[in-house]
Amino acid sequence: MTASPARAQRFREFKMPDVGEGLTEAEILKWYVQPGDTVTDGQVVCEVETAKAAVELPIPYDGVVHELNFGEGVTVDVGTVIISVDTDPGAGPAAAPSAGAPQEAAPAAEEEAEPQGRQAVLVGYGAAPSSTKRRARKPQPAVPTQPESASAALQAELNGRATPTPMITPVPVPVTAAPAAPVAAATAGRPLAKPPVRKLAKDLGIDLATITPTGPDGIITREDVHAAAAPAAAAAPVGAPVPVAAAPAEPGTVDTAARERRVPVKGVRKATAQAMVASAFTAPHVTEFITVDVTRTMKLVQELKQDPDMAGLRVNPLLLVAKAFLVALRRHPEVNAAWDEAHQEIVYKDYVNLGIAAATPRGLIVPNIKDAGTKTLPQLAADLGELIATAREGKTSPAAMSGGTVTITNVGVFGVDTGTPILNPGESAILAFGAVKLQPWVHKGKVKARQVTTLALSFDHRLIDGELGSKLLADVAAVLERPKRLITWG
Template identity: 70%
Template sequence: MAVQAQRFREFRMPDVGEGLTEAEILKWYVGVGDTVTDGQVVCEVETAKAAVELPIPFDGVVSEIRFDEGTTVDVGTPIIVVDAGGEDAPGGDEAGAAAAVAAEAVEAVEPAPEPAAKRTAVLVGYGVAPSSTTRRPRKQKPGGPVPGEPLNGHAAPAAPAAPAAPAAPEAPVAPEVPAAGAPAAGAPVAGALRPLAKPPVRKLAKELGIDLATVVPTGPQGEVTREDIRAAAAPPARLPLPAADDVAGVTSTGARETRVPIKGVRKAIAQAMVTSAFTAPHVTEFVTFDITKSMKLVQELKADPAFAGLKVSPLLLVAKALLVALRRNPEANSAWDEANQEIVRKSYVNLGIAAATPRGLVVPNIKDAHDKTLPELAAALGDLVTTAREGKTSPAAMQGGTATITNVGVFGIDTGTPILNPGESAILAFGAVKLQPWVHKGKVKARHVTTLALSFDHRLVDGELGSKVLGDIAAILEQPKRLLTWS
């Protein structure tokens, strides 16, 4: 079989977030042997900003998947190899050519299969991916692979015996001693062939002290899976803990600590918050006021035909009040350009809404929120929150924000001291709305009361300006008719 240089095409991890260096593979939608077409989504990845589905840019049959789900991969690294079935000029994809050579070598040593049989596909994590070890790969011998010698991470089957002079028998190799907890009888014994397993599975086996040769494989291609390793390591085969550990309070019922890798959205949040906290001098101001009239307006808007099918909540009026306050105090809608030593005044507002998702806090923003009517703003808020909770927020939706609202009141919290998003001048915390005793028209009555907290960059916004912005927001929510008179 002649090598076709461009037959095997690699799809590399793209930069889906404007300058990001890595992404985590969350889910594969295809497997080895599946047919894919140009534009078909093959996997979902999570960057430091969002979860994104990746379409493949060519047709073919999946011949190799390089990385397992849950693996973080650098941008530009091949993640999947597709057999495009073409025959191109030499000098093409080296990785694809190498995969073809490997496949040809395997076929050269295998006996002729039955007509209905299929060649075993290369396992994930094996093949032509560059190795991170320092050991140099052995050169291919002219006559094909040596029987019993590993080929791309797999042990090559023994070739048919050929007439040759008898060779001196090799010294017997002592079998490995089974790890603690491994079955002593009836288990497979390590032989000449290396057990098939993906690199993450081998790592898990090493961490748990499990000998792969003693594990019965259940994978579709005869490989050892994670479940096989966990089953082999499951109690009651574990040895009891020493008495000294019992005295220290450690028991064998489970771990006392859980370590979670810092990556994806959580890593981006941490980096952004540290940058913001130690770059922009924060000042936070608070105001507590009667929001009863806004709460009544919310109920009226819910029955208004203009808001049919839309979610109307107090957050909608808080967002509109912030937009009006920024228009009345445009100096507060600015950004600090350290590189050029300039203050950038903005005539638009991309309003960020902090949303809690299973992957962490994300802050997508509504583009040009200042130009939207109240129903349009309600629709944009609903779409933004729904998309964020589904984990489908695009990186573009989280870029270019100018001011943010964080609604801590939904958790029953009165208020907080929010940290600015990098590049923004202000962030407003909306606290819980509660019925409290309040002096209204000279009498103590039960009124809806809330607290707002405004954090701002003191390089851009001084105390007077920050107080004006926060005071305007509270005044609008106390008397919602100001949405008309101040607009």
């Protein structure tokens, strides 16, 4: 039996939303509130990380935080309740039903419980029975009860088990009662563990029933699973797939495992890795290179920094490379396209969403400037500065990283001359901008020290043939060599 409408109206549950485009899960990075804190509609209560970015989640209710269903560092499926709020705290104490816990009808002789301390409840286990005395309800017609074994069989059937196993939950021990072992209560039935811990155990091939829990109320933790995985790996037969664990070092050898760190691949890094693999093995890449004298462009950068129209804006060589790329794309619009595998069509786009690859603590992301081809130089500088600042703060929204058409990656900031960039999935081209260095260069018939850089252009050979790709790269270089072409060609 579900909670009454009045009760459900009072305790409002907030579920993990789909903050991206069809994402299925997100990791809770940080809680900004705790149970008992007052919250208001629109207040940010936590920060989560999806496969695309870190996002702050606002609560849509006014009230007092009743319960946080997951801790920091836990990955939660979209649609799962993560926090509940008491929207009428002045109505007196009451216990809100835990998310996902089945509500069973009480027997006729059951007594109504007084409010007591809350006990953590895991999905699928129900609420633990209270040891507090309850006042008797009005007499009701007697209802035939089933023997304990029949109830257990029914519960097992509902849970889809092959054999009837009693569902036992840890019970708080009264002060006057003899000491009890919550671990034994937990392991007598289905082991208690949160869904992410269950998945970890499944991936490592560990049976939860064999683990001695160390968490509160007999809950199995990640550390318990890893501890159980180590001896399992050492005892596995040769050639059998086993979890990765540190094997004892042979006498006279160095134990390298003790000096290694393992970090789970998740969030932005996981999505980036999957996207790059998909791109590398789907789109046939071609990469071309050109070295160009950018001395005039570097002089123009210094002049623009003093221009009143550019005051307060981020002016750097990347800005002029972006503008040169956009001018070249306008001269060769066939480059700005996408391959539609499902319909076997080439989609030509009359807009340019210019992606800028940005390195962040959580991994590489590629937010893009929408309709970059329509921007003036001051507008492009403002958008570029905002994009980079937001990315470094980890606040880039999923919408800012969708819909890109072409990308620039600035490897020169790391002192790298050039590289062979991999296409951002769904895009047609990516331009790598290398380091600008003083080099000997033949200028007006004489060898002089000039500021030189190397550009690399990777493109999808299904969309762009060698001629078109070469013309695009040559035009970018021509603009950077003689930036006045920004006016004559733009």
